[in-house]
Amino acid sequence: MARPAHPRARVSTLAHIGIITKYNFLNYFRARRFYVMLAIVALISGLFTFLVAYYQPPGLVGAGDALSFYKGGWGNFATFVVVLSTAFFGGDAISGEFQNRTGYFLVPNPIRRSAIYVGKWLAAMAASSIILAVFALIMIANGLYYYPGDFPSELLQSIAFAWVYLAAALSLMFTFSSLFKSTSVSILMGVILLLFVFNFVDLIISSVAGYEPVYSITYAAGIIPNVLTVPFPAHVTSIPAGARFELKSFNATIPEGLAILGIYFVVMAVVGLWLFQRKEFSA
Amino acid sequence: MAPSLEAAGLTKRFGEFTALSGLNLKIQGTKCVGFLGPNGAGKTTTMKMFTGLISATSGTALINGVDVSRDKKAALASCSTLIETPEIYPSLTPKEALSMLCEIRGVPATERSKRIDEALGRVKMQEWEGRKVGSFSKGMKQRVNVASTLLSDPDVIILDEPSVGLDPRGMSEVRDIVRSLGNRLVFMSSHLLAEVTEVCQEVALIDHGKLIVYDSIENVTAKFAGGSGAVKIGFSRAVDIQTGTAISKLDGVTSFSRVNDRHVLVKFDPKVLSQEKLFETIAGMKAGAQTFESESGLEDAYLSLIKETL
Ligand SMILES: Nc1ncnc2c1ncn2[C@@H]1O[C@H](COP(=O)(O)OP(=O)(O)OP(=O)(O)O)[C@@H](O)[C@H]1O
Numbered sequence A: 001m002a003r004p005a006h007p008r009a010r011v012s013t014l015a016h017i018g019i020i021t022k023y024n025f026l027n028y029f030r031a032r033r034f035y036v037m038l039a040i041v042a043l044i045s046g047l048f049t050f051l052v053a054y055y056q057p058p059g060l061v062g063a064g065d066a067l068s069f070y071k072g073g074w075g076n077f078a079t080f081v082v083v084l085s086t087a088f089f090g091g092d093a094i095s096g097e098f099q100n101r102t103g104y105f106l107v108p109n110p111i112r113r114s115a116i117y118v119g120k121w122l123a124a125m126a127a128s129s130i131i132l133a134v135f136a137l138i139m140i141a142n143g144l145y146y147y148p149g150d151f152p153s154e155l156l157q158s159i160a161f162a163w164v165y166l167a168a169a170l171s172l173m174f175t176f177s178s179l180f181k182s183t184s185v186s187i188l189m190g191v192i193l194l195l196f197v198f199n200f201v202d203l204i205i206s207s208v209a210g211y212e213p214v215y216s217i218t219y220a221a222g223i224i225p226n227v228l229t230v231p232f233p234a235h236v237t238s239i240p241a242g243a244r245f246e247l248k249s250f251n252a253t254i255p256e257g258l259a260i261l262g263i264y265f266v267v268m269a270v271v272g273l274w275l276f277q278r279k280e281f282s283a
Numbered sequence B: 001m002a003p004s005l006e007a008a009g010l011t012k013r014f015g016e017f018t019a020l021s022g023l024n025l026k027i028q029g030t031k032c033v034g035f036l037g038p039n040g041a042g043k044t045t046t047m048k049m050f051t052g053l054i055s056a057t058s059g060t061a062l063i064n065g066v067d068v069s070r071d072k073k074a075a076l077a078s079c080s081t082l083i084e085t086p087e088i089y090p091s092l093t094p095k096e097a098l099s100m101l102c103e104i105r106g107v108p109a110t111e112r113s114k115r116i117d118e119a120l121g122r123v124k125m126q127e128w129e130g131r132k133v134g135s136f137s138k139g140m141k142q143r144v145n146v147a148s149t150l151l152s153d154p155d156v157i158i159l160d161e162p163s164v165g166l167d168p169r170g171m172s173e174v175r176d177i178v179r180s181l182g183n184r185l186v187f188m189s190s191h192l193l194a195e196v197t198e199v200c201q202e203v204a205l206i207d208h209g210k211l212i213v214y215d216s217i218e219n220v221t222a223k224f225a226g227g228s229g230a231v232k233i234g235f236s237r238a239v240d241i242q243t244g245t246a247i248s249k250l251d252g253v254t255s256f257s258r259v260n261d262r263h264v265l266v267k268f269d270p271k272v273l274s275q276e277k278l279f280e281t282i283a284g285m286k287a288g289a290q291t292f293e294s295e296s297g298l299e300d301a302y303l304s305l306i307k308e309t310l
């Protein structure tokens, strides 16, 4: 006795990526952490708005110009918002599939692991982009209030760079989340690396050893605030320290910064995917 | 082509420890095969290699002739699985989670909602289809997991202890579901030998990562259960001592034990005493014998094959 045949279409990997993105985004959008992240952004920008309105710091308002206003607001906090969003949406994206056992529901299906990885990355990118956009909009609203009609093109560049940094940092965060099976470890390692380790190592390498930290993603992200400084800060500055010694400090140029971020994005995507492909669902 | 599952020299090592050692097993056709073995025998490990959750150290796992490690997407195209106890994204509803699987598995958009309703109906979870999975109990989640295997009309279904965590009615519903999956190949691990006897035609038994036997339940029972038959008899009133003694003294009865007041378990040698004759004799005692339930010899066979656990 033959069973009535039910139609079943072959689904392309591209379509699979779209499906995974859609449902993961839905999951993010419903989850508490999305709103926690929004609240953090609201808190940072609300505090900024309030303090500026209250103290009217002369460097930002009054004698200042729109560019230095955006440098002090957006420029100071954008990279922090990026790192926090990637931690929130990317830090446990893959490790969570193992620790929370959701991978046992998803992986044993006719779908490539790469489609799951890319789909989840896109969903995290979408969620983080919303957060970053909300932050940018509040900062711009502030700027337009104090400097109506003065909208510097450098700000648009800075926002675009922040978005590139977001893509690269999320790629790195996904690699961490494929490296560890525990969600808290992967999130913590990613955040510590992006907020402290790179900055610390860069400082030593550049000032003490005198090398430019071209290996560093946070060094490259320096272009986000720096583009708001006109003219663009010098690539190298040396401060003499004692008779025979000098402390060097570096600023990545825009092409250099973008290249480093691009390389991070690509290399980390490849490494993270490679790790996820090989990772075993076993206790 | 008949659906098939094949393990060829399938081996899995975790460091020094060999969890599965050169498993050769070919299952073909539409039937239900029980996968038995003590805790830690390697059942879940085997099934994980069939579903791409882990990769084999050596050997191959093929579904419908397709090597899972080469092309998981093609191998699982017509195979649905339930391995251990999966979790669903907590903020999705069962309906959304099952939609996701329908889309991944290429169920046409026009059919999705009908199939999802049907599958949730089978596990009695329709009422909950719009609630978030995060708040569900373990058994409720497992019901949704069982439903997830029914969506895309697969040829092959791999179930790893599907009724674990379910209430008695849930277990019986899963048995009914598996029984009704006719015209498919179902490969199901379970520790519930009664469940296996009821729904499966064949069993594969492994221990310490090695296949002990793969055969029909009748053959396994006949070969390894010491050739004994067993029957559980229910009485309408408490079984008195005389009746007990009379039964145990019957020619061919090898053992007699009380399950409770009104139920006894009688083992017998079918070569000396046929099951039919035993029924007739006991009914003739007018002691209120009401129900005769044939116990499978699977437990005996299992116990004689597996001498120790772990
Ligand atoms: N990641 C791992 N690392 C080391 N050993 C493992 C790992 N995963 C499984 N094992 C071992 O492999 C063996 C087989 O485990 P498996 O889960 O396949 O058993 P099982 O037959 O499903 O048992 P149960 O009936 O308890 O579910 C066990 O001894 C287990 O300890």
Ligand SMILES: [Mg+2]
Pocket (backbone or CB within 6 Å): B043, B044, B045, B160
């Ligand atoms: Mg198991």
